[in-house]
Amino acid sequence: MPATDAAVTRTERAYQQIRTDILAGRLRPGSPLRLAALAGEFSVSMSVVREALNRLSGHGLVTTTPNQGFRVTPLSRADLEDLTALRLTLECQALAGSIASADVRWEGEVVSAHHVLERTPISDGRSPGASDEWTEAHAAFHDALVAACGRPRLLALVRSLRDTAEVYRQWAGPLGEKRGRDVEVEHRALMELATARRTEDAVEALRAHIQRTTDILLAQDIAGTDAVPAGDARGSHGAILLR
Structure with missing residues (x-):
C-alpha cells in the first residue's frame, strides 16, 4: 500500500474511533482532546490525529480555539x-x-x-x-x-x-x-x-x-456539571449542564 494510502487509512480509523467515542458519550462534551494522548492510544502520529480532529470540527462535533487546542463540542x-x-x-x-x-x-x-x-x-x-x-x-x-x-x-x-x-x-x-x-x-x-x-x-x-x-x-432540571478533569476527556454518562 502506498504511503499516502496508509496515511489516509490511519486518519480514517482515528476519525471513526474518535467520532464513535464522542457520539457514545465516552468523550465528554466540553472535554479537551489531547493530541499526544490520542496519538498514543491509536498508535499514530499527532498529525494523523490533528487531521481527524479537523474533520470532526467540520461536522460540528469538535471545536478548536487558538492557544487552547481541540475540545469535544460543549452542550448548550x-x-x-x-x-x-x-x-x-x-x-x-x-x-x-x-x-x-x-x-x-x-x-x-x-x-x-x-x-x-x-x-x-x-x-x-x-x-x-x-x-x-x-x-x-x-x-x-x-x-x-x-x-x-x-x-x-x-x-x-x-x-x-x-x-x-x-x-x-x-x-x-x-x-x-x-x-x-x-x-x-x-x-x-x-x-x-x-x-x-x-x-x-x-x-x-x-x-x-x-x-x-x-x-x-x-x-430536565439538570444540576450537575459537564466538567472533566483537565487531563481526562473520557468518562461515563452522568449529570450534564446546558449552559
Missing part, C-alpha cells in the same frame, strides 16, 4: 435550540421531497432499515447510552427516509446536523426512558406513514420526533 441550550430549528426546517423538507419522489425501491429500503433498527438492542449493557450498533442502525433508518429527495447538498446538511445532534440524543436517551418515551413506537410510525405516502402526517411525526428530544433536555 442556545446551540440545542438553534440546531433543532435547523433540523426541523431541513430534515422535514428532505422527508417531504423524498416521499414525493420515492419509488418502490425506496419503500423497500426504508422498511429494511427499520427492520434492522427495530431488531438492534438499544443498549449494549456497558453504558447508559445507545450502543454503537443501534446508533449506526438509527442513522441508517433516518438516512433511508430522506434518501430519495434528490438533493445531495440538502442531504449533506441534514446528515451533518444529525451527527451534531447525536451528542444531545445520547444524553437525552436515558432521560427519555425515565419519562416513558417509546422511541420504537415513534420510529415505526415514521416508517408506516412515510411508506404509505402520507406526507403531511409523516412530516409532522418527524417534527415531533426531533422536538421531543430537545424538550426532554430543556425540561
